[in-house]
Amino acid sequence: MKQSTLFIDKAISAANSYWKAYSKVPFLVAMEKGTLSQDAFRDYIVQDSLYLRAYLKCFGYAVAKSRTLREMQLFYEALGYVSDGENKTRLAYLEEFGLSDADIDEMTLKPVGKAYAEFLLTTAKQGTVEDIVMVTMPCLMGYYDVFTTLVERSPHLAHGYYAPMVADYTSSRYAAYIESWRQEVERLCAGLDNERQAALIDLFVEASRHELAFWKMLL
Numbered sequence: 001m002k003q004s005t006l007f008i009d010k011a012i013s014a015a016n017s018y019w020k021a022y023s024k025v026p027f028l029v030a031m032e033k034g035t036l037s038q039d040a041f042r043d044y045i046v047q048d049s050l051y052l053r054a055y056l057k058c059f060g061y062a063v064a065k066s067r068t069l070r071e072m073q074l075f076y077e078a079l080g081y082v083s084d085g086e087n088k089t090r091l092a093y094l095e096e097f098g099l100s101d102a103d104i105d106e107m108t109l110k111p112v113g114k115a116y117a118e119f120l121l122t123t124a125k126q127g128t129v130e131d132i133v134m135v136t137m138p139c140l141m142g143y144y145d146v147f148t149t150l151v152e153r154s155p156h157l158a159h160g161y162y163a164p165m166v167a168d169y170t171s172s173r174y175a176a177y178i179e180s181w182r183q184e185v186e187r188l189c190a191g192l193d194n195e196r197q198a199a200l201i202d203l204f205v206e207a208s209r210h211e212l213a214f215w216k217m218l219l
């Protein structure tokens with residue numbers, strides 16, 4: 001097969017050791033086997049809802065730092081996508097646990113999630129639009145990779161208790177969204193000089209490391 005020359009694929013390849021490990025973490029294997037406790041899943045939904053608040057803010061910073069209306073629309077759309085999609089799915093689970101978004105606002109991230117959130121927010125505050133894009137992509141694209149891998153391995157996950165969450169990341173709409181971001185990354189980063197590209201790949205790898213740490217924190 002011909003190797004991709006897309007910048008995003010170079011970044012994913014640099015973070016390969018982390019990406020390969022995502023779908024093997026105990027939390028996801030337990031989800032797959034049907035042995036995940038309700039407490040562990042509840043903890044994930046709470047921690048992830050908190051994490052997503054920080055993630056959403058990154059796109060807020062990106063809107064403010066945009067150089068064109070098109071960029072603004074792109075990040076505004078991303079903000080809406082996370083808020084109206086994943087966040088809504090989490091809220092439905094939270095309500096089942098007797099929790100609301102207001103309850104989550106009063107809670108705090110555990111150290112591993114906090115470190116990830118701080119890394120994202122520091123980059124978003126200090127960095128450029130390209131920095132923000134590369135630091136947010138492991139989250140956006142990593143879940144597509146994880147959940148399509150899991151559903152291929154265990155098709156039953158597309159039905160049952162976890163189905164709403166799994167569907168968020170395996171739908172054809174999400175696949176198209178990922179593809180559109182792959183092209184955006186190319187438009188934004190492909191023309192940059194080698195030093196800048198290397199720095200962006202470092203950010204992507206570091207965010208991927210945090211992604212894996214977040215999964216491992218859960219079980």
Ligand SMILES: Cc1ncc(CN)c(N)n1
Pocket residue numbers: 048051052086138139140142143211214
């Ligand atoms: C920690 C984490 N990483 C990624 C995603 C998917 N956007 C998420 N909801 N949470």
